[in-house]
Amino acid sequence: MNKRAILVLSIILAISCNSFAGENNDLRTLFLNNNSNIMGINIRTFNAKDTNGNEIIDEDEESGNFLNAIERLNELKDMGINTLHVLPITPVGKLKALGTAGSLYALAGFNNINEQLVDKNSDLTPKEQAKKFIEEAHARGIRIIIDLPSCGAYDLYVQQPELFIKDDKNISIVPTDWTDVRLLNTGTNEKLNQDVLDVHKGFIDMILELGADGVRADVATIKPYKFWEEIIKYTRDKDKEFMFLAEASDSWREPPSQYAVFTPYNELLKAGFDGYYGSFFNLKDWNADEFIEHIKFNQKLLKSYKEPKSVIMSFTTHDEVSPVVLHGQNFSIMISWLEAVLPFNPYSIDGFAYGDEYIYSWANGQAKYTETDDDTYFVHRGKLDIFNFSRKPGEVGVKGINGVNETNEVNENDSLSSNNNSDKTNKNANNVLENFKQAYKFRADNIDLITKGEFVPIKTNDEKVFAFLISKKGKETEQIVVLGNLDFKNYKNDLTIKIPKLNKKSKFELIHGDNNIKFNHKKLHTNLKAGEIKIIKTKNI
Numbered sequence: 136m137n138k139r140a141i142l143v144l145s146i147i148l149a150i151s152c153n154s155f156a157g158e159n160n161d162l163r164t165l166f167l168n169n170n171s172n173i174m175g176i177n178i179r180t181f182n183a184k185d186t187n188g189n190e191i192i193d194e195d196e197e198s199g200n201f202l203n204a205i206e207r208l209n210e211l212k213d214m215g216i217n218t219l220h221v222l223p224i225t226p227v228g229k230l231k232a233l234g235t236a237g238s239l240y241a242l243a244g245f246n247n248i249n250e251q252l253v254d255k256n257s258d259l260t261p262k263e264q265a266k267k268f269i270e271e272a273h274a275r276g277i278r279i280i281i282d283l284p285s286c287g288a289y290d291l292y293v294q295q296p297e298l299f300i301k302d303d304k305n306i307s308i309v310p311t312d313w314t315d316v317r318l319l320n321t322g323t324n325e326k327l328n329q330d331v332l333d334v335h336k337g338f339i340d341m342i343l344e345l346g347a348d349g350v351r352a353d354v355a356t357i358k359p360y361k362f363w364e365e366i367i368k369y370t371r372d373k374d375k376e377f378m379f380l381a382e383a384s385d386s387w388r389e390p391p392s393q394y395a396v397f398t399p400y401n402e403l404l405k406a407g408f409d410g411y412y413g414s415f416f417n418l419k420d421w422n423a424d425e426f427i428e429h430i431k432f433n434q435k436l437l438k439s440y441k442e443p444k445s446v447i448m449s450f451t452t453h454d455e456v457s458p459v460v461l462h463g464q465n466f467s468i469m470i471s472w473l474e475a476v477l478p479f480n481p482y483s484i485d486g487f488a489y490g491d492e493y494i495y496s497w498a499n500g501q502a503k504y505t506e507t508d509d510d511t512y513f514v515h516r517g518k519l520d521i522f523n524f525s526r527k528p529g530e531v532g533v534k535g536i537n538g539v540n541e542t543n544e545v546n547e548n549d550s551l552s553s554n555n556n557s558d559k560t561n562k563n564a565n566n567v568l569e570n571f572k573q574a575y576k577f578r579a580d581n582i583d584l585i586t587k588g589e590f591v592p593i594k595t596n597d598e599k600v601f602a603f604l605i606s607k608k609g610k611e612t613e614q615i616v617v618l619g620n621l622d623f624k625n626y627k628n629d630l631t632i633k634i635p636k637l638n639k640k641s642k643f644e645l646i647h648g649d650n651n652i653k654f655n656h657k658k659l660h661t662n663l664k665a666g667e668i669k670i671i672k673t674k675n676i
Contacts, residue, residue: 160278160348160374160376160377161278161376162218162278162280162348162349162376162377162378163349163375163376163377163378163409164376165217165218165278166218166349166378166380166409166410166445166480167409167410167443167444167445168586169445169478169479169480169585169586170217170480170582170586171217171218171278171480172215172216172217172218172480172481172575172578173216173218173219173220173280173447173480173481173482173483174211174216174218174219174220174482174483174484174485175219175220175221175222175452175453175482175483175484175485175519176204176219176220176221176222176484176485177199177222177239177453177485177519177520177521177528178199178200178201178204178221178222178224178252178268179198179199179236179239179249179251179252179521179524180198180199180485180519180520180524180525180526180527180528181199181204181207181485181527181528182199182200182203182204182206182207182527183196183197183198183199183524183525183526183527184196184197184198184203184527185526185527185530189496189497190495190496190497190525190526190530191495191497191512191523191524191525191526192524192525192526193503193504194504198251198524199252199527200252200253200254200264201252201253201254201264201265201267201268202253202254202257202259202264202267202268203254204268205267205268205271208271208272208275208277209275211277212275212276212277213572214488214571214572214575215572215575215576215578215579216277216575217276217277217278218277218278218279218280218348219272219277219278219279219280220280220282220351220380220482221279221280221281221282222239222282222453222521223239223240223242223249223281223282223283223284223353224248224249224252224265224281224282225242225243225244225245225247225248225249225284225338226242226243226244226247226248226249226250227239227241227242227243227249227251227288228241228242228243228288228289228290228291228315228316228507229243229288229290229506229507229508230288230289230290230293230507230508231289231314231315231508232288232289232315232507232508232509233314233315233507233509233513233522234507234509234512234513234514234520234521234522234523235502235504235505235506235507235509235510235511235512235513235522235523235524236251236506236507236522236523236524237288237315237506237507237522238315238316238521238522239282239284239521240284240285240286240313240316240353240521241284241286241287241288241289241290241315241316242284242286242287242288242291242316243287243288243290243291244291245334245335245337245338245341246334246337246338246340246341247261247262247341248261248262248264248265249261251506251524252264252265262341262344262345265345266344266345266346269345269346269347270346273346278348278349279346279347279348279349280347280348280349280350280351280378280380281342281345281347281349281350281351282350282351282353283335283338283350283351283352283353284316284353285319285352285353285354285355285357285358285382286310286313286316286317286318286319286354287299287316287317287319288315288316288317289307289315289316289317291317292307292317297330298319298320298328298330298331298334299317299318299319299320300317300318300319300320300394300395302394308392308394308395309392310357310390310391310392310395311391311392313391318357318392318394318395319331321357321358321359321362321396322359322362323359323396324359324360324361324396327359327361327362327365332362332365332366335362335366336366336369339366339369339370339373343370343373343374343377348376348377348378349377349378349379349380350370350377350378350379350380351380351382352379352380352381352382352408353382354382354383354391355381355382355383355398355403355408355411356381356382356383356387356390356397356398356399356400356403357390357391357392357395357396357397357398358396358398359396359398360398360402360403360405360406361406363379363381363398363403363406363407363408364406364407367379367406367407367408368407371407378409378410379407379408379409379410380408380409380410380411380447381400381403381404381408381410381411381412382411382412383399383400383403383408383411383412384400384411384412384413384414384449385400385401385411385413385414385432385436386414386417387399387400400412401436404440404444405440408444409443409444409445410444410445410446410447410480411446411447412446412447412449412452413429413433413446413447413448413449413479414429414449415429415448415449415450416449416450416451416452416454416455417429418450418470418473418621419458419461419462419466421621422598422599422621423595423597423598423599423600423601423602423619423621424598426601426621427592427601427603430477430590430592430603431590431592433446433479434478434590445479445480446479446480447479447480447481447482448473448474448477448479448480448481448482449482450470450473450474450482451467451470451482451483451484451487452482452484453484453518453519453521454518455484455518456516456517456518457486457487457491457492457493457517457518458470458487459490459491459492459567460492460493460494460517461517462623462666463623463666464490464566464567465623465664465665465666465667466623466666467487467490467567467570467571468566468567468570468666468668469619469666469667469668470483470487471483471488471567471570471571471574471575472570472574472617472647472668472670473617473619473668474574474575474578475574475575475577475578475585475670476577476578476585476605476615476617476670477585478585478586478587478588478590478605481575481578483571484519484528485519485528485529486519486528486529487567487571488529488567488568488571488572489528489529489567489568490566490567490568491519491528491529491530492517493516493517493518493519493520493528494516494517495512495514495520495525495526497512498512498514498516499511499512499513499514500512502523570647573647574647577646577670581615581672583607584605584607584613584615585605585615587607588605588606588607588613588614588615589605589606589607590603590604590605591603591604591605591606591635591636593632593633593634593635594633595630595632596630596631597627597630599620599621599622599627600618600619600620600621600622600627600630600663601617601618601619601621602616602617602618602619602632603617604616604617604634604635604636605617606636612636612674612675613672613673613674614636614637614672614673614674614675615646615670615671615672615673616634616659616669616670616671616672616673617668617669617670617671618630618632618648618659618661618663618668618669618671619663619667619668619669620663620664620665620666620667620668621666622665622666623665623666624665625665626662626663626664626665627662627663628662629660629662630659630660630661630662630663631658631659631660632658632659632661633657633658633659634654634657634658634659634673635657636675637654637656637657637673637675638675639656640675641654641673641674641675642673642674643671643672643673644671644672644673645669645670645671646670646671646672647668647669647670648667648668648669648670648671649662649664649667649669652669652671659671
């Protein structure tokens with residue numbers, strides 16, 4: 136091969152490996168068109184090798200790292216995931232810490248990589264390993280969002296106290312119950328703290344260098360409007376397609392500390408964020424009207440801005456208890472199908488598609504080994520572990536678990552609890568996974584109808600039963616009809632629901648749910664099991 140051919144081949148390979156980075160980044164457009172299927176992952180656990188099956192990664196076992204994470208990218212692509220929200224990759228604090236590895240959100244440095252996430256046997260530097268992971272994701276059509284923690288670790292406070300707020304006694308501020316971090320002094324809209332602004336710009340420079348496509352700002356509400364406005368402008372001057380996602384909710388009303396500023400979700404969107412979290416995680420407590428009103432609220436909100444905005448369907452995140460623990464596997468299945476049919480960006484967390492309970496047999500017990508000053512396995516029960524070197528999410532039931540499921544909400548037949556044997560647990564987990572894949576494929580096959588169709592709420596006679604349709608006119612009027620039972624204990628019998636925009640020649644296709652449906656012109660008659668969701672596609676000829 137001559138030198139010219141080698142040069143051309145090198146250019147082609149470089150473009151393919153960085154198909155979304157820099158000038159070729161398309162994440163912002165993808166997100167604003169509600170085409171970003173996002174999964175949150177913790178590199179430290181993402182592909183951890185728990186060879187002895189005790190659910191913790193011992194000293195002689197391999198924790199998750201950037202290089203072994205590449206092994207799972209094809210799996211995510213096959214599931215329909217095209218965007219990864221990578222939980223923090225920055226160094227973590229070891230003093231006054233929580234857990235044996237330290238919280239991912241206890242930031243101990245802004246412009247370098249957490250050594251816990253690198254393969255010690257590789258000759259590549261930590262940044263080279265992170266860059267390789269991102270390049271491999273891009274090669275598979277998967278974009279990368281990197282998490283920016285909101286507070287600094289105590290370790291960073293000791294090294295650079297000038298970056299932090301102090302009270303009248305010159306003591307650093309512990310926000311709410313986040314005892315392992317201290318509140319950064321970002322300043323106010325009238326006068327920003329240039330030192331804190333500069334270290335955040337250093338973080339942006341690092342992740343742009345790595346080839347990342349976006350940022351998820353942890354608790355974005357506790358930094359001033361002007362702070363984010365400047366950070367976003369600084370970034371967009373370098374990459375116009377770089378996406379900014381704010382961890383903020385319309386249900387958040389006050390800061391986690393009296394010393395923190397508070398910028399609400401709507402102001403963050405004005406400052407330049409492309410999207411926020413909404414409050415979809417409240418579905419576990421809502422009735423039908425509250426759920427429908429939240430969808431309508433977000434549609435109205437997002438249309439109120441001159442520039443396009445969107446929202447993620449944050450039904451489940453690393454801060455939320457597993458849906459399986461809350462209401463059994465039917466809740467996970469319901470969430471998967473709602474994410475498939477609603478006109479916002481789907482979001483899930485690693486392990487959700489496998490029905491993981493995130494319940495660990497060693498939780499809050501004494502640790503044999505620790506990298507921090509905490510010698511206990513601190514965890515939040517039922518939530519993705521971000522404090523220890525724990526097993527890979529989704530490995531529930533593969534080798535058996537010993538956790539105790541205390542919730543009364545979980546149905547005995549549906550629960551992935553410790554009382555289930557491995558075969559039954561795997562069967563339930565596979566049921567969730569099968570529905571996840573089917574739902575995301577249905578979304579892909581009907582994306583134009585879902586994202587551009589009209590959302591039409593349908594009134595029901597039961598406060599726990601929601602109904603709506605997504606409709607789009609053309610040569611044939613296509614509709615997706617959705618019914619769901621938010622009562623996770625009781626059946627709903629003899630439901631009669633009036634479906635608009637149907638006629639006598641309408642054709643019906645049951646996409647998901649039991650086939651106990653009868654149509655009588657514009658009325659639908661059916662039953663719904665506890666926690667069941669039905670998806671029906673119709674065409675008017």
